[in-house]
Amino acid sequence: MSLNKSNHWFFALTMLLLLAIGIGIGISVGSSGLGSLQNAWRDDVAWQIIWQIRLPRTLGAFAAGALLGLAGALAQGLFRNPLADPYLLGSASGATLGVALALAFYGGNQFAPDAFVRVGLTGAAFIGALFAVVLTLLLAKGVQHTMRLLLAGVIVGVVMGAIASLISLMRPDVLQNMQGFLLGSTAFIGWSAFFVMVCVLLPCLCLAWFFGFAMDALSLGESTALSLGVPLRSMRIVLVLLVALATGTAVAQTGLIAFVGLAAPHLVRSTTSVKSASLAILSALMGGVLLLVADILARSVIAPQELPVGVLTAVLGGGYLLWLMYRNQNQGGLR
Amino acid sequence: MTKSSRAIQASNIHVSLNGQEVLHGVDLKIRAGYWTSIVGPNGAGKSTLLKVLAGLLEFQGEVLVFDTPLNNLKAKERAQQISWLGQNEAASDDLTVWNVVMLGRLPYQDWMAAPSSQDIQAVEIALQSTQAWDWRQRRVGQLSAGEKQRVLLARAIAVQSPLMLMDEPLTNLDPPHQVDWLEQVRCLTAQGKTVVSVLHEVGMALHADDMVLMQAGRIVHQGTCSDPTTHRAIETVFDNRIAIQSIHSHWVAVPNMLRST
Numbered sequence: 001m002s003l004n005k006s007n008h009w010f011f012a013l014t015m016l017l018l019l020a021i022g023i024g025i026g027i028s029v030g031s032s033g034l035g036s037l038q039n040a041w042r043d044d045v046a047w048q049i050i051w052q053i054r055l056p057r058t059l060g061a062f063a064a065g066a067l068l069g070l071a072g073a074l075a076q077g078l079f080r081n082p083l084a085d086p087y088l089l090g091s092a093s094g095a096t097l098g099v100a101l102a103l104a105f106y107g108g109n110q111f112a113p114d115a116f117v118r119v120g121l122t123g124a125a126f127i128g129a130l131f132a133v134v135l136t137l138l139l140a141k142g143v144q145h146t147m148r149l150l151l152a153g154v155i156v157g158v159v160m161g162a163i164a165s166l167i168s169l170m171r172p173d174v175l176q177n178m179q180g181f182l183l184g185s186t187a188f189i190g191w192s193a194f195f196v197m198v199c200v201l202l203p204c205l206c207l208a209w210f211f212g213f214a215m216d217a218l219s220l221g222e223s224t225a226l227s228l229g230v231p232l233r234s235m236r237i238v239l240v241l242l243v244a245l246a247t248g249t250a251v252a253q254t255g256l257i258a259f260v261g262l263a264a265p266h267l268v269r270s271t272t273s274v275k276s277a278s279l280a281i282l283s284a285l286m287g288g289v290l291l292l293v294a295d296i297l298a299r300s301v302i303a304p305q306e307l308p309v310g311v312l313t314a315v316l317g318g319g320y321l322l323w324l325m326y327r328n329q330n331q332g333g334l335r
Numbered sequence: 336m337t338k339s340s341r342a343i344q345a346s347n348i349h350v351s352l353n354g355q356e357v358l359h360g361v362d363l364k365i366r367a368g369y370w371t372s373i374v375g376p377n378g379a380g381k382s383t384l385l386k387v388l389a390g391l392l393e394f395q396g397e398v399l400v401f402d403t404p405l406n407n408l409k410a411k412e413r414a415q416q417i418s419w420l421g422q423n424e425a426a427s428d429d430l431t432v433w434n435v436v437m438l439g440r441l442p443y444q445d446w447m448a449a450p451s452s453q454d455i456q457a458v459e460i461a462l463q464s465t466q467a468w469d470w471r472q473r474r475v476g477q478l479s480a481g482e483k484q485r486v487l488l489a490r491a492i493a494v495q496s497p498l499m500l501m502d503e504p505l506t507n508l509d510p511p512h513q514v515d516w517l518e519q520v521r522c523l524t525a526q527g528k529t530v531v532s533v534l535h536e537v538g539m540a541l542h543a544d545d546m547v548l549m550q551a552g553r554i555v556h557q558g559t560c561s562d563p564t565t566h567r568a569i570e571t572v573f574d575n576r577i578a579i580q581s582i583h584s585h586w587v588a589v590p591n592m593l594r595s596t
Contacts, residue, residue, distance in 0.1 A: 080427075210447065217438050219427035220490070223391050227421075228441045228494075229414035269429050273474050279429070 007272040008282065015285035019062060022292040026058030029299045052190070060189030060253065061295035061309070062288035063197035065260050067250035069287015070201070071243050072261030073268075073280045074208055077215035078239045079149060085262035086247040089149075090132035090156030093164070094244075095251035098128020099181060100164040103174045122196055126248035132156050133244050181255035184310015186295045193253040200249040204242050205284060211235055212277020219276070257310045259317020260287050260294075266324060341402070342367040342498050342529035343388055348396040350383055357383050358394070359552045365545070367401070367497075370520050370530040372540035372560075375549035375572060381533040382422060382502050384549065388531065389419045389500050400498065414442035418494035422502040422533075424487050428476025432486050435475055436461055439493030461493035464519060480507040488516070492523070499523065501532040505539060517542055537569060537577060537588035548572050560586065 027050050039046040068086065075084040086092055102124035139152035168178040180188075214235040217225040226232055250257070264287035268279055291309070294316065298309040343365035350358040358380050365371050373381045386392040390405050390413050398405040400416055408416065418439070426435045439461065440454040450458075462468040465485045475483060484507045491499060505513050517539065520530050524544070534540040541560050548556040548568050556568035566579035566586065578591045 213441065213444075213446075216427070216430065216434070217441060219425070219430065220435070220438060220487075221421055221424050223386065223389075223421045224419060224424055226391055226410075227389055227414060227417065227419035228438065229410040230441065231410065273429055273431050275430060275434055276427075 008274065008278050011268070011272055011282055012285060015282070015289050018289045019285075019292065022062070022289065022296065023055075023058055025296050026061070026292065027054045029054075029296055056191045056194045057186055057189045058292065058295065060194040060197065061186040062292045063194055063201055064186065064189070064250040064254045064257065064288075065264075065291025065294075066284040066288035067197060067201055067204070067246040068257065068261040068291070069264030070204055070208060070280055070284040071246035071250070072263075072287065073265040073276075073283035074215075074239055074243050074246070075261070076265050077218070077276045077279070078236065078243065080219060081149065082266070083150060083262070085259070086129075086243055087157065087256075087258060087261065089153040089243070090136045090160060091129040091244055091247045092251055092256055093157040093160040094128040094130070094132025094135075095125035095248040096128070096178075096181070096256060097132075097160045097164040097167075098124040098126070098248065099252055100167045100174060100178055101128070103177055104167050104171050122200070122249050122252040125252035126245050128160070129248035129251070130241065130244035132160055133240055137240070180308075182310075183308035184255040184257040184313070185308050186254055186291070186298075187306070189253055197249055197253055200245060201284070204246050205281060207238060207242055208280035209277045211239060212275060212280065215239070215276035255310060257291065258314040259321065260290050260313055263317050263320050264290060340367055341365065342400070343531070344399040344402075345388065346397045348384070348387055348394050348398065350380075350387060350392060350394045352383070357552050358387070360396075361552075361554055363547065363554060363557070365529060365531055367529050368524060368527050369544040370524050370532070370542075371545040371547060372543035373531065373533045373547045373549060374535075374537055374540045374569065375555075378551075379549040380552040381549050385500050385502050385531065385533050389417055391419070411442050414494070414496075416496055416498055418491045418496040418499045420487060420491040420499070420501040420504055423506065426475045426483065426487065426490075428474060430475055431471065432462070432467060432473055432475060432478070432489075433458065433471040435486055436467075436471075436489045436493050439490040442494060457493045457495050458489075461489040464492060464522070465489040466515065481509055481512055484508055485512065485515075488519070492519075497527070498529045499531070501530065503535065504532055505534065505536060513539060537573070537579075538586075541579070541586040541588065 041047070071086040075086050075089060076082055078084070079089075099121055102121055106120065136149070136152045136156045139156065140149040164178070168175040214225070214230045217228050217230045218232070222232065247261070265279060265283040267286050268274060268282045274282060291313065294313050295309050298307040298312045301307055341364055343363065345361060345363040348358050348361040348363070349356060361384060363384070373384065375381050383392065387394045388398060390408070400408070405413070436458045437450060437454065440450060440457060443454060444450065459468070462471055465488050467482070467485050467489050470478060470482065470486070475486060478486065488504060491501065505516060508516060520532070523530055532543070540546060543560050546558060546560050546565050547554055550572050555572060556565060558565040569579055569588070570577060576591055577588045579586055580589055
């Protein structure tokens with residue numbers, strides 16, 4: 001108990017230390033190299049690169065990863081399923097469809113540095129993600145049957161992704177924006193996008209902490225949770241909204257970034273024993289650090305060019321998942 | 336809650352699942368302070384009835400718990416009165432044993448409040464009584480199926496409710512720990528608690544004080560376990576494939592092989 005708490009603090013402090021190191025590296029890496037950082041105090045252009053591009057991008061990558069990590073932890077707790085990644089429940093495809101529809105109607109530039117556009121896209125992504133999760137739950141007739149739930153999530157994801165592709169094909173201006181979006185990129189995160197994500201992340205973390213006890217009780221099964229007086233219905237509604245909001249917000253700013261939501265809670269659980277409330281917070285920190293590291297790698301692997309960070313997380317995350325399955329194959333599957 | 340001679344009184348209970356009626360006007364009385372086992376063939380409606388008594392299923396009719404209508408109890412009040420151990424209940428592999436058992440104290444805890452000294456004491460007693468104390472810091476995922484079942488029993492005991500409902504509590508328990516469970520139930524009833532359990536093991540169920548026999552969504556017999564009419568009713572319900580006999584002053588169910596010879 002006290003051992004676990006000290007583990008949690010150690011884990012959280014390690015993540016914060018990695019965040020600080022990541023910020024340091026993040027503002028040093030880019031097409032203009034370390035020179036921008038060295039000349040930042042003397043050169044206005046270098047200062048602009050650091051202050052307007054690298055710093056918000058670095059912090060934004062952390063915030064987006066934190067949202068995805070949080071959404072993953074909540075989805076896995078809510079659905080009592082270690083594979084319940086926000087993407088597997090269709091919410092990311094729903095958010096993509098929401099963004100595609102918003103772009104088709106709005107017709108503006110997805111990456112315009114305009115706070116209003118950011119909030120609008122976030123709202124569209126949230127509604128799309130929420131719609132997809134609700135549709136998945138309706139198709140699966142609840143959350144009791146894991147296979148049906150995952151199958152429904154895959155179907156909803158594929159159909160919504162197809163509709164988003166159709167919209168993109170019908171509107172060439174949307175297609176250009178959506179291509180970058182589908183690959184997943186942190187390159188266009190500015191201060192407005194960062195603040196939108198932080199404004200969503202903080203209340204989501206608080207609510208996840210408040211509902212942690214209910215997710216712990218839910219891990220005993222629905223009947224037992226009900227027998228303990230847990231308000232299951234209202235808890236489910238709040239948590240589904242949180243998953244949709246966190247996923248939608250991250251997807252609206254960065255596009256599709258795979259596996260962070262799935263891997264972050266697994267990495268936390270493989271390190272320390274946690275209750276749901278702590279898992280949500282630590283998964284957010286872990287998700288943030290994961291995407292921050294991925295973003296730095298995306299900028300440096302083939303510098304001065306860069307990889308789409310979504311491609312990098314897909315490769316690294318997929319590899320990690322395969323390793324996890326291999327490691328746990330004698331222990332009854334994923335933990 | 337006032338002291339009542341009846342822990343549960345159910346009248347004319349009807350339950351439908353997926354549009355099909357599975358309980359057809361069940362009437363039931365459970366004595367307070369005793370252990371009652373519910374027995375019957377597969378699909379008789381035993382688990383459904385237990386869920387109704389726990390307030391976990393919608394039903395038509397009336398259920399009184401210690402003379403109070405079940406539907407009048409608020410969720411927390413009900414949770415303090417009735418402890419539930421479900422069939423195939425699971426716990427997150429990531430939680431420690433201590434944290435799982437502490438979940439049994441949720442009905443007494445305010446939102447976000449730290450466990451009180453009573454909560455901690457209740458968890459300690461529950462862990463010690465189920466011999467799970469030594470694993471309290473271990474993750475549930477590190478335990479065997481039988482050990483997990485004992486932890487879940489400890490979770491149910493930690494509620495410290497006057498009424499305990501258990502659906503197939505002997506699942507995954509080896510014979511020595513089944514005997515431990517029997518002793519645990521005896522200990523609970525000695526403390527004045529009422530225990531109602533659904534059991535498939537007729538031999539174990541015969542150790543109860545009272546027995547409720549169900550068949551096809553109806554109660555076909557209710558009586559004490561030592562009553563010969565109860566024994567005959569058991570044999571009838573199970574199509575005379577088992578016989579109830581006395582061995583060393585204990586009632587046991589033995590396979591009746593006559594039909595196959």
